[in-house]
Amino acid sequence: MIEFNNITKKFRNNFWDKEFIAVDNVSFRIEAGDLIGFLGANGAGKTTLIKILMDFSRQTSGNMNFDKIMGQNSNEIKASIGYLPERPYLYPHLTGREFLEYVGNLNSINPENLETRINSWSEKMQIAHALGKLTKEYSKGMLQRLGFVSCLIHNPKLLVLDEPLSGLDPIGRRDFKKIMVELNKSGVTIFFSSHIVSDVEEICNKVIFIEKGKLVYEGNIDTLLMKHANDLYTVKTLNNGKVEVVHLRSEEKNSYLEKMLSQKIEIIEIEKEKITLEEIIYKIKE
Numbered sequence: 438m439i440e441f442n443n444i445t446k447k448f449r450n451n452f453w454d455k456e457f458i459a460v461d462n463v464s465f466r467i468e469a470g471d472l473i474g475f476l477g478a479n480g481a482g483k484t485t486l487i488k489i490l491m492d493f494s495r496q497t498s499g500n501m502n503f504d505k506i507m508g509q510n511s512n513e514i515k516a517s518i519g520y521l522p523e524r525p526y527l528y529p530h531l532t533g534r535e536f537l538e539y540v541g542n543l544n545s546i547n548p549e550n551l552e553t554r555i556n557s558w559s560e561k562m563q564i565a566h567a568l569g570k571l572t573k574e575y576s577k578g579m580l581q582r583l584g585f586v587s588c589l590i591h592n593p594k595l596l597v598l599d600e601p602l603s604g605l606d607p608i609g610r611r612d613f614k615k616i617m618v619e620l621n622k623s624g625v626t627i628f629f630s631s632h633i634v635s636d637v638e639e640i641c642n643k644v645i646f647i648e649k650g651k652l653v654y655e656g657n658i659d660t661l662l663m664k665h666a667n668d669l670y671t672v673k674t675l676n677n678g679k680v681e682v683v684h685l686r687s688e689e690k691n692s693y694l695e696k697m698l699s700q701k702i703e704i705i706e707i708e709k710e711k712i713t714l715e716e717i718i719y720k721i722k723e
């Protein structure tokens with residue numbers, strides 16, 4: 438869908454300052470149907486890359502290729518993307534509904550369709566009750582919900598979301614993740630940035646991980662988990678009223694269990710140890 442080839446972005450704030458490399462020779466692909474988590478610490482370069490993707494900022498070098506399904510020219514490409522910025526500006530003196538109507542008109546959606554879409558998405562994002570209020574009266578989570586509705590209003594093929602889950606309470610995060618998965622299942626490709634590895638692990642098929650502007654990992658999450666899975670088992674036994682825990686490699690497991698059974702020691706639990714995406718990322722970085 439989109440191919441990033443060797444994207445580099447350098448900043449120089451003053452003529453005499455040294456150049457700062459915010460994005461360093463990054464290449465990866467977004468395929469149609471992907472749900473990609475774009476991970477990296479504060480200042481890693483996520484927003485910078487997203488701004489380049491959205492054409493708000495120009496890369497110093499490198500290029501992007503957009504597949505034909507995204508559109509034939511830059512206007513069509515932009516129209517096929519729904520974008521939620523890190524800090525959305527939602528016009529404080531408009532009501533939620535007025536704001537959504539404004540966004541819909543910018544996207545030339547006919548008024549009837551627009552009202553239907555506003556109502557159904559607001560209902561889904563649980564913000565319908567507040568559409569009559571001025572957005573300056575919204576809480577942070579309400580603004581986030583309204584912002585999310587606004588980037589769905591024109592039926593985008595691709596969603597580009599810069600930290601959509603930050604600033605949400607646990608229920609809000611769960612709602613957002615659920616809707617992101619539903620949208621993805623219905624055919625919308627999603628690329629979103631986050632600091633939270635577990636959120637990415639929970640819903641994404643792919644992860645892109647950058648550190649200090651450099652790509653550290655790009656790929657499938659299941660493959661990564663499988664590759665790094667440690668073949669370890671935890672076995673808990675009960676011996677004379679005392680619980681004992683041992684960690685065993687796969688090839689040691691059966692003989693250990695046989696020994697315990699022959700000694701009539703009770704086995705109370707056997708569990709394969711799981712590795713999380715978070716642990717893998719720390720490993721890759723080392």
Ligand SMILES: Nc1ncnc2c1ncn2[C@@H]1O[C@H](COP(=O)(O)OP(=O)(O)OP(=O)(O)O)[C@@H](O)[C@H]1O
Pocket residue numbers: 448449450457459477478479480481482483484485486523
């Ligand atoms: N316009 C700019 N001028 C100079 N430096 C910039 C500019 N925009 C970003 N940077 C620098 O580029 C680096 C990457 O910033 P960026 O906003 O892309 O990080 P991020 O990964 O989005 O971080 P966060 O998780 O905090 O949002 C930072 O060191 C930042 O100071």
Ligand SMILES: [Mg+2]
Pocket residue numbers: 483484485523599
């Ligand atoms: Mg950012």
